[in-house]
Every structure is written in C-alpha cells, then in structure tokens.
Amino acid sequence: MHLSDPYSQEYRCSRTAPLRCDQPQKTLQDYKGARFCMECGFPTTLSPQREIKGRRGTYQVKHYLGARGWGRLYAGMRLSDAQPVVIKEYLLPNRCFNAEEARQRQETFVRIAGLSPADGRIQDFRLIQTLEAIADPRDERCYLITQQKDTALTLTHYLATYGAMNASQVRDVLNQTLQTLQFIHSQKFRRPSGQIDKGIAHGNLNLESVLFLADSAQFYVYLCDLAEWEFLFNPGFTSIPSQPAQDLVALGQLAINLWTGQSSNLTPESSLEQFNHHPLATEDLHLKSFLLRLLRVEAPFESAEAARQTLLQLPTGEQNSSHIADLAPEVPEHTTKKIGLTLLGLLAIFLLGGGLWYALKPKPSPSYPNVTYNELLKDFAGVSGLEPNRVTYISEQNGTWNFVLRYPLPGGTLQERLNKPQPNVEAYFDYQGIHSETNPSRNEAQSALFQAVEDGQAAFAITSLTNNLPEALEAIPIAYDGLLVFIPPNDTAQNLPEALNGQISLTDLRRLYTGEITNWQELGGRDLPVSLRIPTEPEAIHQFQTLVLNNDAGAIAQFRQRVEPQATVDTLRQMRDEFDANRSGIVSFSILSKIWDQCSGYPLAIRKEKGTAVQPLVQANGTPIQTTTDLCDKPSPQLDVQVFSSERYPLGYPLVVVYPKDNRRSAAGRKFAELLQTQQGQCLLHNVGLVPRQPVPEDCRP
Incomplete structure (x- = not known):
C-alpha cells in the first residue's frame, strides 16, 4: 500500500x-x-x-x-x-x-x-x-x-512476500500494536527541544509504517514514521489536530489488509465491502466484530487500553460464537448506521492523507508493557532457544542483584536456582560481582558494567544504573527496584512519623541531606536534631543523587560532606537503640530489598512538589500503611506493585538486563530476561524483595 x-x-x-x-x-x-x-x-x-x-x-x-x-x-x-x-x-x-x-x-x-x-x-x-x-x-x-x-520489512513487503496472515497472527499484530498505542497515547515524552508532551497520536498508521521483525520463536511489530514529522514533507499537508481514536480506526483498516492479503489502498467503502464478502469474514466472527468496533462501525472503544483488554478476552475462532454479542454492546440500528456513515467519511479523509498533528491528551494508563500474570509463560521450561553453553554475567558487587542472589529460597538461593534453569539443557549462567567505588559520580558506577559487556568480558549485566546506555547495548526490564526513606517508628516521646504525617517531599528530603534543615522542628516535629545516615551501596547513593539531588553538582558536594556511609543493618540497630532511649532523630535510605520487610524503621511516603504523597508499602487489605500501623504485625506489609509499574512512586526505577544488540553475539542476555519474565521468574523475584512487573498471586511460591 x-x-x-x-x-x-x-x-x-x-x-x-x-x-x-x-x-x-x-x-x-x-x-x-x-x-x-x-x-x-x-x-x-x-x-x-x-x-x-x-x-x-x-x-x-x-x-x-x-x-x-x-x-x-x-x-x-x-x-x-x-x-x-x-x-x-x-x-x-x-x-x-x-x-x-x-x-x-x-x-x-x-x-x-x-x-x-x-x-x-x-x-x-x-x-x-x-x-x-x-x-x-x-x-x-x-x-x-x-x-x-x-530497515525491517514493512507490512506492505510482508504481504507481497508471504501473503495474508491467519486470524491468530492478526490478533498478535493487534495485541502488540495496541500495547504500543496505549503507551504513546498516555505517557509523557521529551522532545529533542526538551519540551515535554503527554500523550501522542501516531497519526500515520498504515502498512508502510509498521515494521515486521521475526526470530526463530516469534515475531514483533514496531511502529515508525509518526505523522508529526513525516507529514512535514508532504506538500499537500495541512495541520489538523489528530486524536488517538483515529489510530484505532487506522489499526482496524490495517488488520483487514493483513487478514485478507489486500495491500492496495482501497477506499474505506470498498475495503469494508470486500471484507464483508470475503470468506475469511466468517472464519472468526469474534475477530470480525472486534475489527468493526475498531472501525467505529459498531460501538467504538474508548481507548487503546480498552480495546486491548477486550482483545485479550476475545474467544478464538473455534469457540462458540454465542459470545459475540458480549463483545459489541447493543447500539440502536439507526445509531449504528449513523456511526458507520460518519466513519467512512472520516476514514476516507484519513487514508487519503489528511495530516495528523499533535494528539489530544487521554487519561494516563499504566506503563507499557505490563501484561497480566496469567499471560506470562508458566515456567523456565517454556523458554525456548537456551544455548547449551556456560556464560558469565555481571552486576554491582554491592548492589541489589548481588544482595538478592544470596536470598534463601526453597531449593537453594536465587543464584543457585538461576545457575542452571533448565535441567535438560546444559546452559549455565555464572555470576560475577563488579566492584565500584563508594559515592560514585553519575557515570562511574555503570561504566565498568557496560564496558565489560561491550568488550565481551561478560555476556550481559543486571543493573538499575542505565543513564547514558551505549547505543550498542539493549536494556530489558525484569522487575522494579527503588529506595525507601525511613525514620524511627512512633514512640511516646517523639512520634516523628505522626508529626510528618507519614510523608516527606523531595524538596525537604533534599534540604535535609544538603544541610539546610538540621532540626526536625523545622518540618513540624519536636525539637530534635536531625541525624543523617546514608547506606554503603554505590547503587543506592547513585540513585539518590539522581532522583533526589537531580545530579546537581553543588548539592552532591554538600551531600557527600554531611556524613560517611554506614551499613543499613548498623543504622537499623542504632535506630532501635535510640528508639528505646526516646531520643532518635535518625533518617536514612536504602534499597528496597534490604529494608522493606523490617519493622525497626518507618518508611515515609514520598511526595513530588505538585502531587500527593505515594506510600510504596501496603497492608494485607491493599491500603497504604499508616503511621499507626504496627509494622511488626503479621502478615507483613507488601510492596505495592501498582505504584511502581505506573511510575507513581518517585524513588522507583526498573532493574534491567543489559546485553549487546549485535546478533552475532550470544543471545544469553535476552534469554535470561525471558526466563525472569515467566511466572516462575516473577515469583522468584517477588520472594526475594524485588517488585515484579505485574501483581503476582498471594500464594505465589518460587
């Protein structure tokens, strides 16, 4: 086309x-x-x-x-x-x-x-x-x-080379494309100029702007050529604001092309007419009804997210067709006809090159690509393509991954469980820690990891330090990590959590650690000196400098002069001792896996300058912990997956597998990430104190 x-x-x-x-x-x-x-x-x-x-x-x-x-x-x-x-x-x-x-x-x-x-x-x-x-x-x-x-195949070239897709393949294309549209329609993006926009419409979705990439196991589709810049070079272009809803219409048209094998640029009327009389239109009536909703001929979807949720619940073509009525809410006949006629006019303009410019802003949705737990492969055995080889991978010696690998689980530590993940395949993943200096500069802590992977000294790395990722490397998220800021729990003398209302702003946290605030009285507490602590993990310090101090050189210099690093376990012991003496003004921070399940310190909710405070821990009933919550009671509070996956918690960040893009190198990194993205892998990560990419069942056992 x-x-x-x-x-x-x-x-x-x-x-x-x-x-x-x-x-x-x-x-x-x-x-x-x-x-x-x-x-x-x-x-x-x-x-x-x-x-x-x-x-x-x-x-x-x-x-x-x-x-x-x-x-x-x-x-x-x-x-x-x-x-x-x-x-x-x-x-x-x-x-x-x-x-x-x-x-x-x-x-x-x-x-x-x-x-x-x-x-x-x-x-x-x-x-x-x-x-x-x-x-x-x-x-x-x-x-x-x-x-x-x-340079991958466009879908135009795919159709010319391989012919029409079957219904299952069309569903896969729809699922992947809707995931991408859900993301670009709702997230905040930075432009090359530095301008930040929330929610972008693609505006140019067609067989030429969707690319097809395949490996031995599956295929992926990538979107390219957004209308915002692509149409600048069309002499007939006139700026018309576009809506995300138009992307859904275009996706419906594209799916019809793929299913019928028709790559020519037909008018909407001709396309729909041919589709309705095509033999495939009765092969999968559920899919047909879904496409008509995308095209707004039947009751339209409100968003890409709503469309994708419906798609995932869609019965297959072999299942009973009695469910079709549930997929298309009833609309009066005259309304349906009116919607259809209106669509055809709009779709004709859209397909004939009417320019699409800046998108309207829809409601935000969770960060792509979070899928439900049930959509994941069940266990390690389901991951294909593991190479029978022994590879070395690396992480920070004192970082999160190094710590959680030693966590005891049924059947051995996490490191032992991951060393040979498939009993019948001689694939071994040997871990090696890389040492970095305490108090790293912005790039120092990660450079050794990236260099080792680029040079082939390691097959891949696991890290949360992804600033300035080299172009030759790829990063795949496997879980979420973050920092917890904690103070002594409530007591009869100080009641510091209650005085702070259980929260602190990023600005006040920055002022504490740069010496602007030296007494808790300045934040509404009692007359009590602030006693600063910082952890020994370079990863935690790096993230604090990035997320709280905004990599400001002056603030970092003041931060480093305030106090020497101290092991978190020693900080918690001091906090308990001073708590018993009713004189504790300690404040510290640490990585999640070292602090989330203790009850010696109260983790503060974090507030951005314009917004509500976000508490990363929730009680058994799903509500955030309060200053009155006894953290030592069972069941212990859990990390709130939603505030991490939606990027609402200001001190959260992804833990990623970093590996070479060069397909001539070993695929071990990508396969290791796939292992950890299974139900078994996410369950393992949940049980060692990391935040899985999606909620896991309460009975999740590694």
Missing part, C-alpha cells in the same frame, strides 16, 4: 513517483556529483561516503536502501564508534516548497522529531527510536538517524 507520491505534480517522472523512482539514483551513478535527476529534475539520492554532521555525532552514508513513506532510507554508520545506523532522508524540493516554507519545516523537524520517555527510563515500547534529527544547513533536506531495526 504505497502512498501516492506528492511530488509527481511538480516533477514529470515517467513512473509518476519521483520519490521511489530509480532514475535519480541512476543519474548519480552515471554522473558522479549530479544533484538532480536527468529525466525530471528531482533531487538525486545521497552519494555513498557522504558525511552528515549532527549534534551527537557525524554519520556516513554507506548505500541506498529504498523509499518508505515520505523519505528515502540509507544504511549508514556513526563515525565516532562505527555504530551502524539508518539514515532517513526527507526532501523539501524548491518546486514544492518556497524558501520560507522549507526553513520553517526544517526548524519544526529538528524540534519535534523523536520521542523518549520523559523520566529517562529505558523502555522498548516497540516504536523505532530516533537517535538524532538533523536539518541540512546547505540544502533543502532533513535527516532522521535511527536504529538498525528501521
């Missing part, structure tokens, strides 16, 4: 598609240095070895790959480290854009082309990530530098 070439009206290409024509490339081959096609005058392709300078590096063109959407793709390389990249060239030819239009679109492109989670977390939400957006200062061109995944 190639979109019509908008440049053909001004450039008399014999193929009526100058962007996809081979003549510009042939002209360059025949006449070295030629800038314009000898046939129609359209700009030629980029010369091999041409260098493109950006703010983050210089990139060299290797060879032309072909056209996609409103641009041309090239294999390229970042010169500083020989990292392979994809370069997408966008054109602003002078027959289609005047000088002022070209300048404005270049400026807009550099400002908006690219999205990254605003909180800096590394999440593979299956949207091709932009490394850099560049405007050519000497030519009417722009360049988007992206990952190698950007």
Whole structure:
C-alpha cells in the first residue's frame, strides 16, 4: 500500500513517483556529483561516503536502501564508534516548497522529531527510536538517524512476500500494536527541544509504517514514521489536530489488509465491502466484530487500553460464537448506521492523507508493557532457544542483584536456582560481582558494567544504573527496584512519623541531606536534631543523587560532606537503640530489598512538589500503611506493585538486563530476561524483595 507520491505534480517522472523512482539514483551513478535527476529534475539520492554532521555525532552514508513513506532510507554508520545506523532522508524540493516554507519545516523537524520517555527510563515500547534529527544547513533536506531495526520489512513487503496472515497472527499484530498505542497515547515524552508532551497520536498508521521483525520463536511489530514529522514533507499537508481514536480506526483498516492479503489502498467503502464478502469474514466472527468496533462501525472503544483488554478476552475462532454479542454492546440500528456513515467519511479523509498533528491528551494508563500474570509463560521450561553453553554475567558487587542472589529460597538461593534453569539443557549462567567505588559520580558506577559487556568480558549485566546506555547495548526490564526513606517508628516521646504525617517531599528530603534543615522542628516535629545516615551501596547513593539531588553538582558536594556511609543493618540497630532511649532523630535510605520487610524503621511516603504523597508499602487489605500501623504485625506489609509499574512512586526505577544488540553475539542476555519474565521468574523475584512487573498471586511460591 504505497502512498501516492506528492511530488509527481511538480516533477514529470515517467513512473509518476519521483520519490521511489530509480532514475535519480541512476543519474548519480552515471554522473558522479549530479544533484538532480536527468529525466525530471528531482533531487538525486545521497552519494555513498557522504558525511552528515549532527549534534551527537557525524554519520556516513554507506548505500541506498529504498523509499518508505515520505523519505528515502540509507544504511549508514556513526563515525565516532562505527555504530551502524539508518539514515532517513526527507526532501523539501524548491518546486514544492518556497524558501520560507522549507526553513520553517526544517526548524519544526529538528524540534519535534523523536520521542523518549520523559523520566529517562529505558523502555522498548516497540516504536523505532530516533537517535538524532538533523536539518541540512546547505540544502533543502532533513535527516532522521535511527536504529538498525528501521530497515525491517514493512507490512506492505510482508504481504507481497508471504501473503495474508491467519486470524491468530492478526490478533498478535493487534495485541502488540495496541500495547504500543496505549503507551504513546498516555505517557509523557521529551522532545529533542526538551519540551515535554503527554500523550501522542501516531497519526500515520498504515502498512508502510509498521515494521515486521521475526526470530526463530516469534515475531514483533514496531511502529515508525509518526505523522508529526513525516507529514512535514508532504506538500499537500495541512495541520489538523489528530486524536488517538483515529489510530484505532487506522489499526482496524490495517488488520483487514493483513487478514485478507489486500495491500492496495482501497477506499474505506470498498475495503469494508470486500471484507464483508470475503470468506475469511466468517472464519472468526469474534475477530470480525472486534475489527468493526475498531472501525467505529459498531460501538467504538474508548481507548487503546480498552480495546486491548477486550482483545485479550476475545474467544478464538473455534469457540462458540454465542459470545459475540458480549463483545459489541447493543447500539440502536439507526445509531449504528449513523456511526458507520460518519466513519467512512472520516476514514476516507484519513487514508487519503489528511495530516495528523499533535494528539489530544487521554487519561494516563499504566506503563507499557505490563501484561497480566496469567499471560506470562508458566515456567523456565517454556523458554525456548537456551544455548547449551556456560556464560558469565555481571552486576554491582554491592548492589541489589548481588544482595538478592544470596536470598534463601526453597531449593537453594536465587543464584543457585538461576545457575542452571533448565535441567535438560546444559546452559549455565555464572555470576560475577563488579566492584565500584563508594559515592560514585553519575557515570562511574555503570561504566565498568557496560564496558565489560561491550568488550565481551561478560555476556550481559543486571543493573538499575542505565543513564547514558551505549547505543550498542539493549536494556530489558525484569522487575522494579527503588529506595525507601525511613525514620524511627512512633514512640511516646517523639512520634516523628505522626508529626510528618507519614510523608516527606523531595524538596525537604533534599534540604535535609544538603544541610539546610538540621532540626526536625523545622518540618513540624519536636525539637530534635536531625541525624543523617546514608547506606554503603554505590547503587543506592547513585540513585539518590539522581532522583533526589537531580545530579546537581553543588548539592552532591554538600551531600557527600554531611556524613560517611554506614551499613543499613548498623543504622537499623542504632535506630532501635535510640528508639528505646526516646531520643532518635535518625533518617536514612536504602534499597528496597534490604529494608522493606523490617519493622525497626518507618518508611515515609514520598511526595513530588505538585502531587500527593505515594506510600510504596501496603497492608494485607491493599491500603497504604499508616503511621499507626504496627509494622511488626503479621502478615507483613507488601510492596505495592501498582505504584511502581505506573511510575507513581518517585524513588522507583526498573532493574534491567543489559546485553549487546549485535546478533552475532550470544543471545544469553535476552534469554535470561525471558526466563525472569515467566511466572516462575516473577515469583522468584517477588520472594526475594524485588517488585515484579505485574501483581503476582498471594500464594505465589518460587
């Protein structure tokens, strides 16, 4: 389904598609240095070895790959480290854009082309990530530098090569795409300009903007070419605000194309007409009803999240069709017809190139890609492709992973349970701790880990320190970790938790640890000196400097001068001793796994400057602990998975497996992550004090 070439009206290409024509490339081959096609005058392709300078590096063109959407793709390389990249060239030819239009679109492109989670977390939400957006200062061109995944098959090429998908495959595409849409429709993103936006519509969802990647076990679909920057280079583009609901309509159309094998750009009326009379339309009536809801012909979904939840509950084609009525809420016939007619008009405009710009902001939803526990593979045995090999992986010597590996479980420690996860496969994962200095700088603690993985000294690493992840490495979350800030529990003399209302703001926490506040009386407590403690784990100190001190050099310098690190177990002992003497003003912090299940200190809820305080511990009934809660009572409070998975707890962060992207290297890291993402793996992590990626059953036993 190639979109019509908008440049053909001004450039008399014999193929009526100058962007996809081979003549510009042939002209360059025949006449070295030629800038314009000898046939129609359209700009030629980029010369091999041409260098493109950006703010983050210089990139060299290797060879032309072909056209996609409103641009041309090239294999390229970042010169500083020989990292392979994809370069997408966008054109602003002078027959289609005047000088002022070209300048404005270049400026807009550099400002908006690219999205990254605003909180800096590394999440593979299956949207091709932009490394850099560049405007050519000497030519009417722009360049988007992206990952190698950007060269994957489009769904147009998939259909041409393999033909139509079956209903099960279509459901898989729908599930993955809805996950991605749920994420981009609801999360906060940072633009290249630094601007933060909440909720983005894709706006350009079609067979060309969805990429197909497959390995031996399964396939994945990635979204690319968002309308916000893609349509800047369409001469016929007019800015029309888009809504996430339009992405659902486009996804319904795309799914029909995949199911029927029809890749041509039909009108909505023709597409629906063909689908209704297609033999496949009766093969899976549940799926058909679902698609009609996406297309708004039947009762529409409120959001991508609502659509995906319905999809996951959808009976298969073999199940009794009596359930179909439950999937499409009853709507009066005249209303259904009206919705259908309205849809066809809107869908026609959408598919014929009506521009889609900034998205309306929907209600936020939990961070992608959280799936339910029941959707996970059951146990380690379900993970295929483990290589019969012995590999070494690493983590911080004094970090979270090093600590939880020694946690005793039925059948041995966590380390023993993970060393040979499948009895019938000779795959061994040997752990090695990497030492780093106490009080690390922002990058010091992680550099040794990343370097060891890049150099091949280790197959992969497990860490929470993911600032400045090298481009050659990939990170997959396996659980959540975080910091707990704790003070003495209530007593008859001081009652510090009650005086603080069980909470503290990030600002006041920062003021405590930089010496601005030295007496609890300044925060509403009694006249009691503040007694600061900090843990010995470099990982905890690094995260505190990042999440609380905002990596401010001055604040970090004051923080380091206040007190020497001390083991958390010693801090808890001192807290108990001083508590018994009714004179404890201690405040400290530590990583979750070392502190969450004790009752010597009260963990404070944390409040951002504009928001409510979030308590990471909940009682057995699911409500947050209170200052009156006896933490020593059984059952003990548990970590609240929801406040971590939704990123509401300000001191939470993911624990990730970091491994090389290079597919010539061992896949051990990716497979280890898959093991820990099973029900068995998440249960193990839950039982050693980490926060699983989704709630686990109360009877979860490792």
